[in-house]
Amino acid sequence: MASKKKRDIRSILLPVSAVLMFIVIWQIAGMFVGNAFIMPSFTDTLSAFINMVTGDGTIAMDLYYSLMHFAMGMTAALIVGICVGAAMGWFYDFNRFINPVIELFRPIPPLAWIPFAIIWFGLSNFAAGFIIFIGAVFPILVNTYTGFRNVPKVFLEAGKVLGCNTNIALIRRIAFPSAYPSIISGIRVAMGVGWMCLVGAEIFGAGSGKYGLGKNLWTYYNLHQMPNVVVYMIILGLIGLLIDILFRHYVNTQMLKWQDDAL
Amino acid sequence: MSYLSIKNISKKFNGGEADEVVALDGINLDIADNEFICLVGPSGCGKTTLLRIIAGLETATSGTVVLTDHEITDPDPERGMVFQEYSLFPWMTVSENVAFGLEMKGIDKETRNAKALEYIDLVGLKQFKNSYPHELSGGMRQRVAIARALATDPAVLLMDEPFGALDARTRNTMQRELLAICERTKKTVLFVTHSVDEAVFLSDRVVIMSARPGKIQEIVEINLPRPRDRTAPDFGDLRRHILNMMGEQTS
Known part of the structure; x- marks a missing residue:
C-alpha cells in the first residue's frame, strides 16, 4: 500500500517538474535572446494571453469556428470512412473495384486539396471542413477495412449457426463489433491528422475568413505579434491533447469491459 | 428409422x-x-x-x-455447434452470448434472458452471467459455448x-459434465x-x-x-x- 502511494506521488511529481523545468529553460532562453519577436519568453506569452483574454482577443470565437470546422470534417470522414471501409472489407469484389482509386487518392497530402476546396466551396467553413475530411477519412477507412477483413471466421460461423444469416445482420451484430477496436484506433489517428490539417486549411484561407485558431495565428504573425502566435500554438496543442484524452476516456469506459488492454 | x-x-x-x-x-x-x-x-x-x-x-x-x-442446406439453429477455437463473442456478456440465438429468433428480451439463464445455470456458471469472455478460463468459455449452442434447443x-485446447484435468471434468447435460x-x-x-x-x-x-x-x-x-x-x-x-x- 505504502509503495503504491509513493508511486502515485511520483507519477504526479515527475511530469509536473518536467513541465516546470521546461518553462524555466524557456524563460531563460527568451531572456537570453532578449527579442520577443524571435523568441517570446514565457512571461511575454503569459501577458499576451492575459491581454487577449481581458482585451479584444477573439480566442472564444476562433475556438468556436475551429471546432466547427473540425466537427464538420470529422463527421463526414466518419460516415464515409466507416461505410466505404466496411463495404470494402465485407464485399471482396467491391474492394477490388474501389481499391485502386483509393490508393491513388490516399497519398495526396490533404493540404494539396486547398485550391480546389476553395474553388468548390469558396472561402467558407465547408472548405476548411473539406480539408479536414480529406485528412481524416483515409485512416478511418483503412482501419475499418482492416477490422472487417480480420473478423475471425469462427465468429461469423458461430453467428450463422445461431441464425444470424443476412449480410445486414452479420455486419451489424458480428463484423462491426468485432472490427470496433480497429475502427476506434483509426478514428484516433484521424483526429490527430484532422487537427493538423485544420491549421493549414485555415492559414491558407479556407474557412469563413475572420475566425479560426489557425486563421488568427497567421493574422498575429502578419502583425508581428509573436507572443500571440505562441499563445495560439499552445492552445492548438492543448485542445488537440484534450480531444485525444476525452476520446480515450470515452472509448476506454466503453471498451475496457470486453478487452484486456486499453487504448 | x-x-x-x-x-x-x-x-x-x-x-x-x-x-x-x-x-x-x-x-x-x-x-x-x-x-x-x-x-x-x-x-x-x-x-x-x-x-x-x-x-x-x-x-x-x-x-x-x-x-x-x-434435407440440410444452410446453417440453422436447429443444429447447434460448438467450435474448437473460442467462438464466444468477446463484446457480449455471457448472458448476451447465450441469448444471441434466441434474439435472432425474435424472442423478446425478458423471455430470452430467462431462457439464457436456465442454460447458464445448466453449465454451472450462474454467477458469471454478467462477465465478459476474456474474464473466463478456457473451460468456462467452452461451457458458455455449450450453453449458447443448447439455448435454441437444437x-x-x-x-x-x-x-482440444483444455488441459487434461479440465478436459475430464468437461467430459463428465457434457454427459450429464446430454442426459438432462x-x-x-x-x-x-x-x-x-x-x-x-x-x-x-x-x-x-x-x-x-x-x-x-x-x-x-x-x-x-x-x-x-x-x-x-x-x-x-x-x-x-x-x-x-x-x-x-x-x-
Whole structure:
C-alpha cells in the first residue's frame, strides 16, 4: 500500500517538474535572446494571453469556428470512412473495384486539396471542413477495412449457426463489433491528422475568413505579434491533447469491459 | 428409422483439375435420436469437414444429409455447434452470448434472458452471467459455448474438438459434465475428437475414419455402462482396438 502511494506521488511529481523545468529553460532562453519577436519568453506569452483574454482577443470565437470546422470534417470522414471501409472489407469484389482509386487518392497530402476546396466551396467553413475530411477519412477507412477483413471466421460461423444469416445482420451484430477496436484506433489517428490539417486549411484561407485558431495565428504573425502566435500554438496543442484524452476516456469506459488492454 | 441420416456424402476440394483433393468419399451414417457419436481419425480424414457439412457451413459435392424429415442446406439453429477455437463473442456478456440465438429468433428480451439463464445455470456458471469472455478460463468459455449452442434447443449438437485446447484435468471434468447435460437435455450429439480416450468415454458409437480419401473405416459400439471407468480393463480393450485400427492405416 505504502509503495503504491509513493508511486502515485511520483507519477504526479515527475511530469509536473518536467513541465516546470521546461518553462524555466524557456524563460531563460527568451531572456537570453532578449527579442520577443524571435523568441517570446514565457512571461511575454503569459501577458499576451492575459491581454487577449481581458482585451479584444477573439480566442472564444476562433475556438468556436475551429471546432466547427473540425466537427464538420470529422463527421463526414466518419460516415464515409466507416461505410466505404466496411463495404470494402465485407464485399471482396467491391474492394477490388474501389481499391485502386483509393490508393491513388490516399497519398495526396490533404493540404494539396486547398485550391480546389476553395474553388468548390469558396472561402467558407465547408472548405476548411473539406480539408479536414480529406485528412481524416483515409485512416478511418483503412482501419475499418482492416477490422472487417480480420473478423475471425469462427465468429461469423458461430453467428450463422445461431441464425444470424443476412449480410445486414452479420455486419451489424458480428463484423462491426468485432472490427470496433480497429475502427476506434483509426478514428484516433484521424483526429490527430484532422487537427493538423485544420491549421493549414485555415492559414491558407479556407474557412469563413475572420475566425479560426489557425486563421488568427497567421493574422498575429502578419502583425508581428509573436507572443500571440505562441499563445495560439499552445492552445492548438492543448485542445488537440484534450480531444485525444476525452476520446480515450470515452472509448476506454466503453471498451475496457470486453478487452484486456486499453487504448 | 434414423434421426439424422448422412447419405453418400462426398466432398472434393479442387485446386485445379489435376490436384483435386477428395476429403470425403461416399460417407453413409445413420444416427438415432439421443445417440452420442464420436468421429475419430487422423488429421486430414475429413471428420471436421463432415461435421461442417452437417452444420451447413460447407456444401457437399454430392450426397445429402437428412435431419428427421428435411434435407440440410444452410446453417440453422436447429443444429447447434460448438467450435474448437473460442467462438464466444468477446463484446457480449455471457448472458448476451447465450441469448444471441434466441434474439435472432425474435424472442423478446425478458423471455430470452430467462431462457439464457436456465442454460447458464445448466453449465454451472450462474454467477458469471454478467462477465465478459476474456474474464473466463478456457473451460468456462467452452461451457458458455455449450450453453449458447443448447439455448435454441437444437435437434442435434455438433461439437468440433471442443475440449482440444483444455488441459487434461479440465478436459475430464468437461467430459463428465457434457454427459450429464446430454442426459438432462436428451440431445443427439456428433462429437469430433482426436482423443480415443475421450471418444470411448463419451460415445455410444465411435466412428473411425481413414484419410485420403476420407472414408468410414469402422464403427465401434461402446456398450459400457456409464459412468465409465477409464482404467477398467474393457475400457482399455476398446481403446486398444480403436488405436490399432487407426494405427493400421498409418503403417
